[in-house]
Amino acid sequence: MEVNQYLDVFLDESREHLQAVNDNILVLENEPENLSLVNEIFRSAHTLKGMAATMGYEDIASLTHKMENVLDSIRNNQLKVTTEVIDIIFVAIEYLEEMVEDISNGNDGKKDVTKLVERLDRFEKGEQPAADEAAATLETEVADAIAIDLDEFQMTIVDQAEEQGFSAYKIIVTLSDQCVLKGARAYMVFEALEGKGETIKTNPATEEIEEGNFENEFELIFLSKEPKDNIKSIIQSVSEVKEVRMDNVTFKSKNTQHAVEEDSSKTVEEKTNKSKQTEENGAAQHASKTIRVNLERIDDLLNLFEEVVIDQSRLDVISNQLRNPELRETVEHMNRVSSDMQGLILAMRMVPVDQVFNRFPRMIRGLARDLNKKINLEILGAETELDRTVIDEIGDPLVHLIRNSVDHGIELPEVRKAAGKPEEGSIILRAFHSGNHVFIEIEDNGAGINIEKVRAKAVENGIVTPEEAAALTKDEVAELILASGFSTADTISSVSGRGVGLDVVKSKIESLGGNISIESKEGEGSIFSIQLPLTLSxxxxxxxxxxxxxxxxxxxxxxxxxxxxxxxxxxxxxxxxxxxxxxxxxxxxxxxxxxxxxxxxxxxxxxxxxxxxxxxxxxxxxxxxxxxxxxxxxxxxxxxxxxxxxxxxxxxxxxxxxxxxxxxxxxxx
The missing domain is CATH 2.40.50.180 (CheA-289, Domain 4)
Known part of the structure; x- marks a missing residue:
């Protein structure tokens, strides 16, 4: 059977099913006894397995089959829903998303899923590992599952290096358990590599590594023309180095990573009769009626209509000059019809912001675990629609703002408790229409912005003079955090603290014809409000x-x-x-x-x-x-x-x- 003609449909439906699994898994974590959710997840995995097997993507089919077995064990009360089960299913979803994306890029979607399948087999048999063992295994699997993501500056370095014949390596260095001066040993590793290439990213940050603020291993992304074995032997020559793992890696920029998932397939869905029905006795939900139209065709239609708008303006001018009543009447009728056509064509380009919002629950869950915080994310107005052009560009700024709220806004549970707040912090992500604009707000009930700290830091960084800083209002001081290179973080973490991000957010939003404003009350929280035009054409x-x-x-x-x-x-x-x-x-x-x-x-x-x-x-x-x-x-x-x-x-x-x-x-x- 010739399957290439069905590739676009496979990619679209695979993403839909993966998103459905992702959304339902997050709910299942809070409602572990809800078997109807397990049935929904099982059906999505089963459908994906069948499509992948039909298309000949065996690795996807194999992995989804093992996911099915684990879910079936949960349905039959042979396995309980625990954090470890949720974690391993999330890793499987990351694998599947990566394989689907690989297929959309014209590749075969193959990936070594052996280790993950073995882990799923253990869960299927009810052999749940101890929490610390599960966490350690999960950390390794997540590192393998997710492609390294770099910011735009780092991606530029990688692109230029690859053009000059450099190879990109991900190196994980493990020190011996008896190593005392970890920071010194790590410094020796970096010094040994000096002259052999360039380190463009480390995890944790370089400063943390050199201070010894890590367990027994750290990783780095290294660009070099040296063979892999030479680099490995150089690192192993440093005393106290127990193991060196090294792989060639591919990268994706954060812009690509956070783009709306349907972008690569260039399709858009016009959904009608969209309704959510309550799940009863495991009955399947009815799919809404949809029509799939290639996005390039919609763009071509809009371009043609733009020419009609220009000619319509020309006809207006001519009819006013000739003063012919019949011509005037015809032009006015054409104006009304073209106005309705414009509304319909623009509506076809409108997509719900849910396509951007739906990835944030999982992101918040991961960040909260990394930072030892308790955070509840509430999403309001996800059905609000924006032009596709704006949707494609807004994802990255929202990621920066949410990470900023998680890292700088929400306090640690013990700090919140001491301040008389509930231990669990709250982040509200809302979208709504107002006039010809869409507003997106990120509100948190965290510590708010420390105005005096921001004022002092702005003077220290030379952003404003002491006299200018003294004359600024509280709102004007708060907006200084959007300045380039500004950061109040005392330590640099993998989440934030390098003084990049919010200035990029501001410039990106303004390039879309929008603006961003900040409201903050110290000790109570902050609201970042983004105003965007409905359409850009x-x-x-x-x-x-x-x-x-x-x-x-x-x-x-x-x-x-x-x-x-x-x-x-x-x-x-x-x-x-x-x-x-x-x-x-x-x-x-x-x-x-x-x-x-x-x-x-x-x-x-x-x-x-x-x-x-x-x-x-x-x-x-x-x-x-x-x-x-x-x-x-x-x-x-x-x-x-x-x-x-x-x-x-x-x-x-x-x-x-x-x-x-x-x-x-x-x-x-």
Whole structure:
């Protein structure tokens, strides 16, 4: 049977079943007696096994078969649901996800699952190991199961090194049990490797290793042109080194790791009649009706419709010039129909944020265990929909913010208890619509932001001067944690503390046309709020005139337009300002900002002001005149022009002219 034609369907459905297993396992951990959940997980694993066997992916079929046996033992009351059982099933899910991803990249999806199958066999027979043995085995298996993830900077180093013929190795060094000066021995290992290549990542962090803050082993990612055996013998020559394990490894950047899972298959689902039915007596849930459409076709359809929008604007101009009633009526009808078409096409591109949110429960569970914290994650509004383009980009920033809340926000159980709080901390991840925007909030009931510590650290790092720091409000101080290189962590951990992350979050969100704000009360918790546009392709704008040029300002950033008289323009510290309902708002002249040439008609210029808002900040943009509102197609400026200050793109107007689209975020900065 020719199976290649079914590959896309296999990949889509495999991801769906794995996600279903993942979600239900998390619930099962809290409801170990709920056999209906076990039945659901069993059915998902059984379906995945059948699909994999049909497609010829034997390793996936073998592993899911062993998972089935363990689940069957639970269903027949031969095995109890324990933390160790949950852990080993999670490892199996990691293996399966990695194999499915390997298949989607055009490979055969093969992986050595022998050790994991043996472990599952032991559970199936009821031979549950002691907790410490299980934890030790699990740690090794997880290390083998998950591909090493690197940030963008480290990935750049790897890419450049591989182009120059370097190989990437994962090295696990185990010291002898009698070793006293572990930090010194580890330092000797690094010194022995010096000149043979480059270490780009260690676990734990290098500082922790050199201080001896690890058990008997540590690992490093090493780039070298030396043969594997040579490197191994160099490390083994260091005294007190008991064992050296070394493997060639492949990497995936965090952007790839956290991308929405359906991205690789380029498909999108338009789901209708979505309903959850209560499981009774193990009856299967009814699947909702779906239609699978290749995402590239939806993009092509949107591109064609964008051309229709441009021609529609042209027809508007022509009908106004000819003043023909029948033509005017036809154009108005076309406007109504195209508006409905636009809504439908954009709705097809909308995907629920659940596709991003659904990976966080497992991530929180793992981080909480690593940091010895008790954390409950609550997800609200997962059905809220966003444009696919935004969904693909928002995953990584959310990961940074949640890790920040887990590490810096939620305190250790004993600290919370001493402060009169429940030992279990809470993180709420919520999404909701408001106007033409979607808001995503990460709220925790942890320690909040220590304003004075942030203020002192910002001065120490040279981000602000002592005088500037003293004049900042609490909210302004809190937002300093979004500055590049800023960190209040006293120690560097594998979770955070290097001063990278939140500045990347801020720049990524702003590149999507959104913004981020912070509310925090010391001792009570923090709320990180992200505001995002619903879509990035067709936007509502206000057309304005500046000299001979026409510009478009996104309506989502405009709160009002004002016509000022000359005597209403004030000055403070040499800066033009206006009084806007009792608030002093700085004025920016668009002609000055964009260096628009003079045309000699200064006397005819009017002080037309567009009041822009970003967060709590206001700015008045001075233009010559307002033209009117219009929906426009946002087109990229392309690689040739690169990043142009205060310009986010361009569009073609109804009269055939090109208008630049203003980026309000850049102006307010």
């Amino acid at each position: 067709i936007i509502s704008t206000l057309l304005v005139k500046c000299r001979e040029e026409t510009y478009a300002v996104p309506l989502s950033s405009i709160i009002e337009t004002v016509l000022l008289e000359d005597d209403e323009i004030l000055y403070t510290h040499g800066q033009k300002v206006m009084d806007f309902r009792g608030q002093v708002v700085p004025l920016l002249d668009l002609q000055t900002v964009l260096n628009i040439p003079e045309d000699g008609d200064d006397e005819e210029r009017k002080n037309a002001v567009v009041v822009l808002k970003k967060g709590e900040k206001l700015t008045g943009l001075v233009v010559d005149s307002f033209i009117g509102q219009q929906e426009l197609v946002l087109k990229s400026l392309g690689e040739y022009l690169g990043d142009v200050f205060a310009i986010s793109g361009a569009t073609i107007l109804g009269d055939g002219q090109v208008a630049l689209i203003i980026d309000p975020n850049a102006l307010i900065k």
